[in-house]
Amino acid sequence: MTLLEFASGPGLQWALWIFVFGVVWRLIGALFLLARKDLSKPRRHNSVAAGLGAIWSRSTPAHAFEKRILFQHVTGYAWHFALFISVLFFAPHILFFESVLGFGWPHLPNTIVMVTAIIATAVLITLLIRRATHPVQRFISNADDYISIVVVLIPLVTGILAFAHVGGRYETLLALHLLSVEVMLIWFPFGKLMHAIMTMPARYQAGTAFGRRGVKA
Amino acid sequence: MSNEAMSLQDFRGLLEKLRAGIAPREMSDEERVRRAKKAFMQKLNGHRAVDLDSCLQCGMCAEACHFYEATQNETYAPVYKFRLLRRFYRREMSPMRWFYRVFTPDITAEDLQNWQHLVYDACTGCGRCDMICPMGIKISASIRVVRHGLAAAGFVPPEMRVLRNEQRDQNTLFGVGAEQLKALAARLGEQGIDVPLDREQADVMLLTTAVEVLLFPDALAANARILNSAGADWTIQSDAFEATNIGIISGDDPTMKLAIRRIVDKAKACGIKTLLLPESGHAYQTMRWEAATEMNESLSFEIVSMPEFIASEIKANRLNLKRQSNGASVTYHDPCRLSRKGGVTQQPRDVLEALGMEVRETPSNRRENYCCGSGCGEFVMQSSANLRQKAFEIKKGEFEEAGADTVVTGCANCRINLLIGAEKSGWQTPVTSLVETVAANLAD
Numbered sequence: 001m002t003l004l005e006f007a008s009g010p011g012l013q014w015a016l017w018i019f020v021f022g023v024v025w026r027l028i029g030a031l032f033l034l035a036r037k038d039l040s041k042p043r044r045h046n047s048v049a050a051g052l053g054a055i056w057s058r059s060t061p062a063h064a065f066e067k068r069i070l071f072q073h074v075t076g077y078a079w080h081f082a083l084f085i086s087v088l089f090f091a092p093h094i095l096f097f098e099s100v101l102g103f104g105w106p107h108l109p110n111t112i113v114m115v116t117a118i119i120a121t122a123v124l125i126t127l128l129i130r131r132a133t134h135p136v137q138r139f140i141s142n143a144d145d146y147i148s149i150v151v152v153l154i155p156l157v158t159g160i161l162a163f164a165h166v167g168g169r170y171e172t173l174l175a176l177h178l179l180s181v182e183v184m185l186i187w188f189p190f191g192k193l194m195h196a197i198m199t200m201p202a203r204y205q206a207g208t209a210f211g212r213r214g215v216k217a
Numbered sequence: 218m219s220n221e222a223m224s225l226q227d228f229r230g231l232l233e234k235l236r237a238g239i240a241p242r243e244m245s246d247e248e249r250v251r252r253a254k255k256a257f258m259q260k261l262n263g264h265r266a267v268d269l270d271s272c273l274q275c276g277m278c279a280e281a282c283h284f285y286e287a288t289q290n291e292t293y294a295p296v297y298k299f300r301l302l303r304r305f306y307r308r309e310m311s312p313m314r315w316f317y318r319v320f321t322p323d324i325t326a327e328d329l330q331n332w333q334h335l336v337y338d339a340c341t342g343c344g345r346c347d348m349i350c351p352m353g354i355k356i357s358a359s360i361r362v363v364r365h366g367l368a369a370a371g372f373v374p375p376e377m378r379v380l381r382n383e384q385r386d387q388n389t390l391f392g393v394g395a396e397q398l399k400a401l402a403a404r405l406g407e408q409g410i411d412v413p414l415d416r417e418q419a420d421v422m423l424l425t426t427a428v429e430v431l432l433f434p435d436a437l438a439a440n441a442r443i444l445n446s447a448g449a450d451w452t453i454q455s456d457a458f459e460a461t462n463i464g465i466i467s468g469d470d471p472t473m474k475l476a477i478r479r480i481v482d483k484a485k486a487c488g489i490k491t492l493l494l495p496e497s498g499h500a501y502q503t504m505r506w507e508a509a510t511e512m513n514e515s516l517s518f519e520i521v522s523m524p525e526f527i528a529s530e531i532k533a534n535r536l537n538l539k540r541q542s543n544g545a546s547v548t549y550h551d552p553c554r555l556s557r558k559g560g561v562t563q564q565p566r567d568v569l570e571a572l573g574m575e576v577r578e579t580p581s582n583r584r585e586n587y588c589c590g591s592g593c594g595e596f597v598m599q600s601s602a603n604l605r606q607k608a609f610e611i612k613k614g615e616f617e618e619a620g621a622d623t624v625v626t627g628c629a630n631c632r633i634n635l636l637i638g639a640e641k642s643g644w645q646t647p648v649t650s651l652v653e654t655v656a657a658n659l660a661d
Contacts, residue, residue: 029312030270033263039509058353064585065349068280136276139291195273202271206353214560
């Protein structure tokens with residue numbers, strides 16, 4: 001079995017199983033811890049609307065905070081947009097998704113995807129440097145914070161190299177790209193990449209809690 | 218009108234005496250850790266678990282914290298203040314605990330001791346960080362759980378411990394109990410202000426606080442005059458008047474429940490329709506939003522803050538007010554537990570506008586308002602005096618930007634800290650209470 005065969009065969013399968021099982025396990029563990037029923041008389045009764053509202057409202061900082069977190073706000077948006085475009089609208093990725101899901105979608109021109117991938121990589125490296133140098137972020141960070149950045153950074157870099165055919169044989173680069181994605185999938189449920197899943201329930205529960213008191217979350 | 222009030226100077230002397238009278242709590246390190254973990258376990262529910270599992274460690278919360286902003290001390294980042302709880306969750310409760318355990322250090326008595334400064338001195342529980350978190354994490358709720366753990370482990374600031382013991386064992390605070398309230402009611406009676414003490418049945422039961430009785434008797438007088446003017450059928454009970462809840466402030470559950478129970482039982486016995494809360498932010502949070510759940514029963518009466526009551530009485534044309542026409546301007550300081558934690562932001566502004574005053578907002582206001590610097594009873598603690606003053610300077614800058622003639626607030630705790638801060642930094646703008654402002658403009 002070649003490296004590429006392993007990476008695109010059993011390696012990928014195992015990584016996906018660990019990813020799915022880990023995410024479900026962690027989600028169940030947190031969501032199923034009980035909370036006492038709130039017996040106070042709510043000011044606002046439509047808690048579903050308040051919860052959904054928070055999913056939206058927490059995507060933009062409140063006016064009073066805007067200036068102080070402008071850098072993180074802008075880089076946060078740039079990073080996530082660039083990542084999603086690179087992952088979801090690159091023709092070879094869509095072929096892969098089609099093979100797994102049974103359906104595909106239109107792709108963007110390769111050059112555009114390459115630009116977004118380079119932007120994503122640059123932003124992520126900037127965020128890594130900031131984490132290592134900003135007094136608060138450096139102080140609060142632990143291994144998870146750095147590992148989670150690195151395991152996402154490597155697939156981006158190997159993907160760009162594979163596309164550009166730079167740094168080795170294409171098959172080797174592709175295998176490394178796949179393996180690095182697999183490492184990321186395996187790490188996902190253990191570290192804070194899990195936030196991609198937790199964002200919705202976390203924001204929703206904030207929305208309902210604040211909404212009950214008549215406060216916009 | 219001015220009632221004989223204790224000066225801030227004398228009040229500080231009283232606090233000094235409290236401090237001198239208590240020795241540190243003796244307990245073995247193992248016992249401290251065991252108790253803290255037990256408290257963490259009891260308080261760590263599904264909501265907190267989702268929060269702890271969602272944190273990105275982005276550090277944005279630091280940018281909302283007045284203590285971090287004032288000092289640039291990274292240990293004051295709110296995310297760090299609940300780190301102990303996160304460690305506990307990861308090691309002992311998380312579905313991934315078998316993995317996290319390998320590299321997450323266990324909690325030690327030394328950790329607990331170190332965190333006392335972070336969660337008591339350097340956190341007022343104001344929850345401004347809750348409003349900035351991109352994940353919607355209720356950071357202040359997790360920090361409060363850490364307070365619970367520390368309280369169980371005996372790491373509570375001495376002033377809070379002595380006050381908690383006093384409220385629990387004697388049903389008084391700062392030595393103020395039924396006798397002191399009765400004496401004040403009699404004094405007010407002599408001035409023609411009727412304070413209907415200990416009526417067996419009434420529609421409205423008003424609470425007050427030891428701080429009002431000692432420092433701000435005019436606030437109680439104002440509440441009485443407003444209620445009388447509105448023609449309310451009301452009472453105040455000499456054995457269940459204290460709205461302050463040192464249990465919730467210090468993180469001590471039994472005292473919190475006992476203090477709530479005293480009020481709820483009396484309210485039910487009097488058959489009231491409305492429990493009316495004085496100017497105390499945390500009393501509103503406790504009674505309005507937590508009492509029913511803590512007592513495990515749906516309460517049969519409404520729980521209303523004075524700003525809400527006054528606003529609704531004005532709307533119903535039951536209060537006759539003099540409208541000012543001299544262009545007086547005011548800034549309303551939102552107490553955190555009334556505003557972002559309570560949902561009462563518009564009513565006080567409506568009241569001030571009904572008085573004909575121009576309301577000038579600080580750059581951060583309502584749900585994003587800066588804390589006075591000393592929320593949740595922090596003003597009693599000597600260990601945080603310097604930090605509080607630094608936080609006050611931020612608040613002062615905000616007030617100066619608003620540029621109003623007077624600062625009005627709806628919480629005696631905020632009022633004390635603003636007054637102390639103003640005194641220390643030689644700031645001249647008057648700070649007063651909403652109810653006193655209203656009472657001064659009643660058209661009798």
